[in-house]
Amino acid sequence: MEGRIKLVRNKLDELNLDGIMINNPQNRYYMTGFTGTAGTILITKKTAKIITDFRYTEQAKEQAVDYEIVEHGNSKLETLSEELKDLEINRLGFEAAYETYKQYNKYQDKFGFLELVSTKGLVEELRKIKDASEIKEVKKAVKIADQAFDHILDYIEPGLTEREVSLELEYFMKKQGATDNAFDFIVASGKRGVLPHGVATDKELEAGDMLTLDLGCVYRGYNSDLTRTIIIGAEPTEKQEEVYQIVLKAQLAAIDAIKPGKTGAEVDKIAREIITKAGYGENFGHGLGHGVGLQVHEEPRLAKTGKTKLESGMIVTVEPGIYLPDWGGVRIEDIVEVTIDGCRILTEASKELIRV
Ligand SMILES: [Mn+2]
Numbered sequence: 122m123e124g125r126i127k128l129v130r131n132k133l134d135e136l137n138l139d140g141i142m143i144n145n146p147q148n149r150y151y152m153t154g155f156t157g158t159a160g161t162i163l164i165t166k167k168t169a170k171i172i173t174d175f176r177y178t179e180q181a182k183e184q185a186v187d188y189e190i191v192e193h194g195n196s197k198l199e200t201l202s203e204e205l206k207d208l209e210i211n212r213l214g215f216e217a218a219y220e221t222y223k224q225y226n227k228y229q230d231k232f233g234f235l236e237l238v239s240t241k242g243l244v245e246e247l248r249k250i251k252d253a254s255e256i257k258e259v260k261k262a263v264k265i266a267d268q269a270f271d272h273i274l275d276y277i278e279p280g281l282t283e284r285e286v287s288l289e290l291e292y293f294m295k296k297q298g299a300t301d302n303a304f305d306f307i308v309a310s311g312k313r314g315v316l317p318h319g320v321a322t323d324k325e326l327e328a329g330d331m332l333t334l335d336l337g338c339v340y341r342g343y344n345s346d347l348t349r350t351i352i353i354g355a356e357p358t359e360k361q362e363e364v365y366q367i368v369l370k371a372q373l374a375a376i377d378a379i380k381p382g383k384t385g386a387e388v389d390k391i392a393r394e395i396i397t398k399a400g401y402g403e404n405f406g407h408g409l410g411h412g413v414g415l416q417v418h419e420e421p422r423l424a425k426t427g428k429t430k431l432e433s434g435m436i437v438t439v440e441p442g443i444y445l446p447d448w449g450g451v452r453i454e455d456i457v458e459v460t461i462d463g464c465r466i467l468t469e470a471s472k473e474l475i476r477v
């Protein structure tokens with residue numbers, strides 16, 4: 122964590138701040154290794170502290186060895202205020218995207234002796250590039266999702282409800298060591314496939330349905346995200362096969378184009394052009410992909426608006442889709458790691474149009 126603290130201190134210098142308080146849970150974990158759910162990180166040019174309560178002081182001492190642990194009593198803000206005065210902080214950064222207006226007002230009341238300075242994505246910026254230990258955790262989360270996909274292929278049969286499929290996925294992944302679901306799984310069968318975020322319902326799976334499964338888990342704080350579309354109990358129709366192959370072609374071309382220096386918009390465009398040329402441009406209404414790490418959706422974005430240039434160590438999804446009203450949809454999603462000269466696909470689930 123020392124390296125990460127140093128990088129934050131460089132940012133403090135750049136922004137002419139004496140310190141920053143970090144409350145965003147993912148940023149807190151990233152900066153400290155502390156897994157407790159309450160505590161404010163205070164990083165200044167010379168000190169690094171976690172202000173937390175009685176429930177977490179021992180745990181914080183064990184997990185966050187680079188930090189001084191300060192236990193607060195009834196009022197965390199009171200303790201924070203004393204610390205800030207002792208440290209002679211004049212300009213204090215806070216996380217604009219995380220703190221609420223109500224909380225900001227409380228800070229203003231308590232910290233009248235200093236200037237509160239809004240910061241945007243200071244820690245998130247560091248989180249874009251994953252180090253070896255983070256890549257290892259994402260790989261494990263990806264592996265659990267891959268195994269869950271293989272498992273669910275054996276489990277699925279006509280007559281099961283989407284909800285039963287979703288529950289089985291959750292049960293399986295948690296048995297493999299996942300601590301949580303990365304999001305509400307999408308289990309969208311038949312015409313429901315038109316909904317890019319069609320979470321599982323009581324609809325029963327029917328022969329001839331296409332089924333889009335979008336699942337992911339959390340492993341040691343890191344997320345996975347996997348989408349496959351399969352076909353249930355029948356050979357695909359010509360149209361199902363056609364739409365599937367277009368999405369797959371777009372996905373493979375985008376993956377092929379990923380390398381350092383390319384922007385998210387450039388990669389998005391490659392997939393979008395293939396889908397548009399095939400006549401389905403209007404039916405691909407979302408971005409191509411997103412960063413994955415401590416949050417399942419984070420920077421950088423692969424989308425029309427994605428200005429970030431890809432760099433080695435970024436981990437992103439590539440997930441084009443085609444959604445047709447009164448018909449259904451197809452989406453195929455892998456997670457890839459950007460390398461020095463291209464990218465490595467971390468997802469191993471098959472991309473054949475699988476019939477179960
Ligand atoms: Mn995704």
